[in-house]
């Protein structure tokens with residue numbers, strides 16, 4: 001039986017990845033520090049090893065114990081993490097690094113793996129811990145993958161866009177699900193046609209397996225929905241799933257200012273579009289779950305877990321001020 005060692009594995013993407021590889025018949029071992037609860041506790045099929053991935057001897061020990069065919073790295077946040085892992089796991093049939101679509105410059109669309117340049121990373125950025133350098137560090141991690149492949153390691157990279165689905169601790173769709181569930185009129189920044197590529201967590205987990213099994217070492221693969229919903233279409237799909245008839249009130253930056261809000265206060269919205277080419281992964285035989293099906297599961301787990309608006313929410317009162325302002329100044 002093939003074996004998977006997953007660095008991480010207990011929260012969101014790692015959790016779905018464990019389920020994906022396990023269902024595909026792999027022997028699965030997860031490797032975490034043991035700070036977070038292990039959702040697979042009590043499941044004899046999923047082995048848990050404890051250690052810190054920044055300690056080389058700990059992942060060497062995990063490598064010896066598991067002797068994995070495949071390694072999926074969910075927790076490489078610094079290029080050094082990837083460099084060490086590609087050294088320790090130099091003999092596996094696939095080491096798959098979870099990179100990010102943030103490696104591409106914001107203003108280029110669509111973002112193509114082999115044509116679009118990726119961000120630079122200075123030595124200072126490479127060891128920094130702040131969110132500002134996250135994308136630079138992820139890009140340098142990709143370059144570590146390419147360097148490792150050049151010396152014969154079966155290292156590959158997957159670049160997910162915004163990931164959503166059950167157990168998303170970043171709680172990105174929770175804001176919108178909660179607003180649509182609770183109010184008849186919901187403020188949407190811009191004209192509703194904003195494009196920001198997303199991927200359902202189970203589809204990403206499948207992408208990681210497909211890339212491990214069929215990908216070419218030294219290559220990077222975008223992971224993004226094959227079908228792209230603009231913001232209004234996404235929100236309409238959520239409303240449909242909740243059986244709600246909601247008016248989406250489109251607001252300009254000036255309208256938002258009436259509630260002391262900016263576009264940056266809205267989760268899933270940026271002041272640029274973010275679209276990825278999805279051909280390369282599809283050519284490996286990967287396909288997506290329909291967005292409506294993915295939204296249905298996301299909404300269902302949101303309701304079961306009673307998350308409310310999530311940590312990215314802001315008071316409704318600010319939104320009400322924007323709606324009042326629009327009603328007064330622009331009776332559409």
Ligand SMILES: NC(=O)c1ccc[n+]([C@@H]2O[C@H](COP(=O)([O-])OP(=O)(O)OC[C@H]3O[C@@H](n4cnc5c(N)ncnc54)[C@H](OP(=O)(O)O)[C@@H]3O)[C@@H](O)[C@H]2O)c1
Nearest residue numbers: 008009011012013014015032033034035036052053074163
């Ligand atoms: N969410 C998105 O939209 C998105 C988009 C693009 C890329 N990504 C990438 O996806 C990955 C995140 O996936 P995830 O957090 O959902 O993965 P996960 O594998 O489900 O969760 C991460 C697990 O790793 C463990 N961990 C953290 N630091 C560790 C360390 N130093 N040593 C050992 N274990 C450690 C944590 O448990 P303990 O605390 O118990 O150790 C945690 O349970 C990241 O690489 C991120 O850059 C995410």
